Structures are given as C-alpha cells and as structure tokens.
Amino acid sequence: MQACGLSTNRDTKFQQYYVKGEQLYIQHCSNCHQKDGRGLGLVYPPLAQSDYMTQNVDQVLCLMKYGVAGEIVVNGKAFNKEMKGVFSLTDLEVAEIATYIYNTWEHNQGIIDIADVTKAHQKCGN
Ligand code: HEC
Known part of the structure; x- marks a missing residue:
C-alpha cells in the first residue's frame, strides 16, 4: 500500500x-x-x-566494542571468561554485525540501526 516504497527502501x-x-x-x-x-x-x-x-x-551492542x-x-x-571487545569497530559496523546476529539462528529482531548503537554506547561509558 502506501508504505510500499518505504518498506522497499x-x-x-x-x-x-x-x-x-x-x-x-x-x-x-x-x-x-x-x-x-x-x-x-562451556568456553x-x-x-x-x-x-x-x-x-x-x-x-550486546556495548560488549562488541568494549x-x-x-x-x-x-x-x-x-x-x-572475559571477552575483549573489538574497539576499532565503528557504530555502523556494530549496527551491521548486530543486524546479522539478531536476524540469524532463529533471532528475528529486524534491523539494528546506527542510532540504536550510538544510544546504547552512551550508556556504557562512552
Ligand atoms: C576471543 C573470543 C571471542 C571473540 C573474538 C568474541 N567473543 Fe563474544 N564472548 C566471548 C566470551 C568468552 C563471552 C562470555 C563473556 C563472559 O563470560 O562474561 C562472550 C559473550 C558474548 C555475548 C553475550 C553472551 C551470548 O552468547 O549471548 C555476545 C552476544 C557476544 N559475545 C557476541 C560477540 C560478537 C558479535 C563478537 C564479534 C564482534 C564477539 N562476541 C567476539 C568470546 C569472544
């Protein structure tokens, strides 16, 4: 319907x-x-x-990086067991990885956007 173009985007x-x-x-x-x-x-x-x-x-958006x-x-x-984050990841890259892992293996979360990552990162100390 009306939202068609938007949803294709x-x-x-x-x-x-x-x-x-x-x-x-x-x-x-x-x-x-x-x-x-x-x-x-168990590792x-x-x-x-x-x-x-x-x-x-x-x-999860925080731990990938931090x-x-x-x-x-x-x-x-x-x-x-400590997981070291990948500090070099940009917010875009975290969003891309998150979109992948949150829509694979029976997860069905939809897109995770840069804005979601930026917001989450503000809470986890940066
Ligand atoms: C060197 C090994 C290693 C790498 C590389 C690694 N992780 Fe982890 N990850 C771990 C360990 C160990 C834990 C558990 C941490 C703890 O016990 O506090 C963990 C925990 C997690 C969790 C939370 C627990 C769960 O299973 O839901 C997520 C999500 C996760 N990692 C995602 C990622 C993503 C995405 C990446 C790549 C950006 C990544 N990890 C890279 C070892 C790793």
Whole structure:
C-alpha cells in the first residue's frame, strides 16, 4: 500500500547491513562463537537462540566494542571468561554485525540501526 516504497527502501538497507554484518562477524567473532553461532562448549557462549541476546540488546551492542567480563548466563548455562571487545569497530559496523546476529539462528529482531548503537554506547561509558 502506501508504505510500499518505504518498506522497499528499508529492505535494501537491511540487506546491506546483513551482508556486511556477516562478513564482519566472520572476521571478528566467528573464531570464538563459530560460524554457526553455536559457540564452543562451556568456553564460548552460543549466539544461536541466545536468550541473553534477546533480553540484553543494549549490553550486546556495548560488549562488541568494549568487551565484557563476569558471569553471563545463556540459555541456562553459566559462562565466565572475559571477552575483549573489538574497539576499532565503528557504530555502523556494530549496527551491521548486530543486524546479522539478531536476524540469524532463529533471532528475528529486524534491523539494528546506527542510532540504536550510538544510544546504547552512551550508556556504557562512552
Ligand atoms: C576471543 C573470543 C571471542 C571473540 C573474538 C568474541 N567473543 Fe563474544 N564472548 C566471548 C566470551 C568468552 C563471552 C562470555 C563473556 C563472559 O563470560 O562474561 C562472550 C559473550 C558474548 C555475548 C553475550 C553472551 C551470548 O552468547 O549471548 C555476545 C552476544 C557476544 N559475545 C557476541 C560477540 C560478537 C558479535 C563478537 C564479534 C564482534 C564477539 N562476541 C567476539 C568470546 C569472544
């Protein structure tokens, strides 16, 4: 209907974020969390179907860049090993990775925008 043009635009942007996000994920994250997002035993937590991700979007946008330490419970399993963030990531790159991981492996969050990242980063100390 009326929103048609707009939604096509959004789809294009979504696709661009998603494709770029997948490349960045493979480059920066898949060593530990694996290409299939399942993580590695009790060492690296899964992103696939992660309830932590669903409940803590802002924290996830922060930890990609700034890292995280302390206990994190994902799908009932406790993990406690420091993750170093990738400090060189721009807000756009964080948004692209987030759009990828939040719309893969049964996550269905829709696009995560630069503005979402900027807002989240203001809360996590920068
Ligand atoms: C060197 C290994 C390593 C790399 C590289 C890494 N992580 Fe992590 N990640 C971890 C560990 C370990 C934890 C658990 C941290 C804790 O116990 O406090 C974690 C936690 C997480 C969590 C929260 C828990 C969950 O499973 O939902 C998310 C989301 C996440 N990482 C995403 C990413 C993304 C996206 C990247 C790439 C930008 C990335 N990680 C790169 C090791 C890594």
